[in-house]
Amino acid sequence: MISIGVPAEGKDEPRIGLSPETAKKLVKAGAKVTVQAGAGLRSHFSDQDYKDAGAEIAKSDTDAVSGADVVFTVRRPPLTLAKAMKKGAALIGMLDPFSDADELDALAKTGVTLFSMELMPRITRAQSMDVLSSQSNLAGYKAVVDAAAAFERALPMMMTAAGTVPAARVFIMGVGVAGLQAIATARRLGAIVTATDVRPAVKEQVASLGAKFIAVEDEEFKQAETAGGYAKEMSDAYKKKQAELVAEHVKNQDIVITTALIPGRPAPKLISKAMIESMKPGSIIVDLAAERGGNTEVTKPGEIAAHKGVRIFGLLNLPGQVPVNASSLYAKNLVSFLEPFIDKETKELAINWDDELAKGTAIARDGAIVNEMIAERLGAKSTKAARATGTATKSAPAKPKANGRAKAPAKKSGTPRQPKGGKST
Numbered sequence: 533m534i535s536i537g538v539p540a541e542g543k544d545e546p547r548i549g550l551s552p553e554t555a556k557k558l559v560k561a562g563a564k565v566t567v568q569a570g571a572g573l574r575s576h577f578s579d580q581d582y583k584d585a586g587a588e589i590a591k592s593d594t595d596a597v598s599g600a601d602v603v604f605t606v607r608r609p610p611l612t613l614a615k616a617m618k619k620g621a622a623l624i625g626m627l628d629p630f631s632d633a634d635e636l637d638a639l640a641k642t643g644v645t646l647f648s649m650e651l652m653p654r655i656t657r658a659q660s661m662d663v664l665s666s667q668s669n670l671a672g673y674k675a676v677v678d679a680a681a682a683f684e685r686a687l688p689m690m691m692t693a694a695g696t697v698p699a700a701r702v703f704i705m706g707v708g709v710a711g712l713q714a715i716a717t718a719r720r721l722g723a724i725v726t727a728t729d730v731r732p733a734v735k736e737q738v739a740s741l742g743a744k745f746i747a748v749e750d751e752e753f754k755q756a757e758t759a760g761g762y763a764k765e766m767s768d769a770y771k772k773k774q775a776e777l778v779a780e781h782v783k784n785q786d787i788v789i790t791t792a793l794i795p796g797r798p799a800p801k802l803i804s805k806a807m808i809e810s811m812k813p814g815s816i817i818v819d820l821a822a823e824r825g826g827n828t829e830v831t832k833p834g835e836i837a838a839h840k841g842v843r844i845f846g847l848l849n850l851p852g853q854v855p856v857n858a859s860s861l862y863a864k865n866l867v868s869f870l871e872p873f874i875d876k877e878t879k880e881l882a883i884n885w886d887d888e889l890a891k892g893t894a895i896a897r898d899g900a901i902v903n904e905m906i907a908e909r910l911g912a913k914s915t916k917a918a919r920a921t922g923t924a925t926k927s928a929p930a931k932p933k934a935n936g937r938a939k940a941p942a943k944k945s946g947t948p949r950q951p952k953g954g955k956s957t
């Protein structure tokens with residue numbers, strides 16, 4: 533029988549990797565589920581809810597994970613937790629694979645198999661496992677709600693006996709998953725919404741949500757989408773034209789939500805200080821790209837900055853501010869990923885290493901980093917990069933690092949899409 537353990541997250545993370553609903557599903561599928569006492573409380577899931585779902589409650593994080601074949605987390609856990617796990621057990625979470633390489637290396641060396649959900653290939657079959665989508669969607673919603681709450685005027689047009697309140701103008705920059713939800717939310721609140729992106733494919737989606745699309749639609753724009761559906765870094769000439777268009781547009785906007793990201797690159801700077809100065813005092817910018825440096829020149833990650841009467845929200849982890857929904861959707865993503873790897877007859881963990889979703893998300897196995905991009909970032913020497921996660925061997929002692937530890941081996945292998953780089957959606 534497969535055993536699943538769920539520890540509580542750190543103090544800055546209100547979400548949890550398992551909901552009572554998904555616990556029930558796993559128990560029904562033949563799993564033993566153990567949740568640390570109080571782990572779900574910040575998502576309003578009580579220990580009793582988990583017990584009712586058939587789970588056991590453990591006193592400590594160590595008790596929750598020590599007997600587990602699979603551990604679900606939201607964030608990358610501390611090393612002590614991985615050390616408390618069985619060797620070869622699977623740790624599944626948003627492991628932020630492109631930050632703090634040394635810590636990740638140490639985590640890999642515990643012998644725990646690491647799966648990083650941010651690396652899920654974006655193919656149709658994996659849509660139900662796509663944590664970036666489930667969390668970004670909520671971030672897009674929360675960005676607009678936060679902006680509306682901070683905006684000291686109303687969003688919808690109101691015609692009253694005392695006069696007319698004009699509709700607010702909301703501009704969404706970057707129309708991926710978060711941007712689309714931001715458009716829909718702003719429209720529901722009655723704002724006049726415009727949106728921009730460098731990918732032509734979004735033009736129709738924007739129109740279908742009742743917003744107006746504005747962009748520099750030149751030849752480069754027509755080629756701006758990668759085969760994977762992501763944006764490319766634009767040329768300096770394009771950026772200049774885009775900046776002129778944005779400068780003209782932004783000065784008439786009340787709320788701007790920026791979400792623009794380019795895989796593997798810092799967030800593009802789309803709003804300059806001068807553009808912010810052209811906006812009316814009281815205007816609000818919510819920068820969802822804050823974790824990757826921000827889309828404005830003024831964004832302070834984790835803070836609300838103010839510049840000439842305009843407030844720029846650079847707050848992090850917006851999905852964590854809607855933890856009930858965020859945890860529920862995230863937990864469903866994890867269970868959808870795990871379920872095919874539970875043997876129907878024996879009810880044991882049986883990871884299919886030929887499966888592209890297992891290969892795409894695995895970052896460490898048997899003590900070695902098995903993802904090429906991460907291994908490269910770790911400056912690792914290559915052996916087999918675990919043959920695209922199939923046959924990782926114990927960290928073959930490569931060149932020792934200054935701290936005396938050897939790096940895990942790596943080799944060119946089929947890797948999934950480019951990283952979002954530490955994005956915690």
Ligand code: NAD
Nearest residue numbers: 654655659665706707708709729730731761763792793800
């Ligand atoms: P993202 O978070 O990488 O980027 C957000 C948006 O910013 C994108 O639309 C991008 O084009 C835009 N952007 C980048 N540079 C810009 C610039 N200079 N100016 C304006 N906009 C800029 O995007 P995402 O939400 O992860 O979505 C990326 C793609 O993945 C989309 O095509 C989406 O439909 C697709 N997707 C597929 C699946 C799936 O099949 N499983 C799931 C989710 C998303």
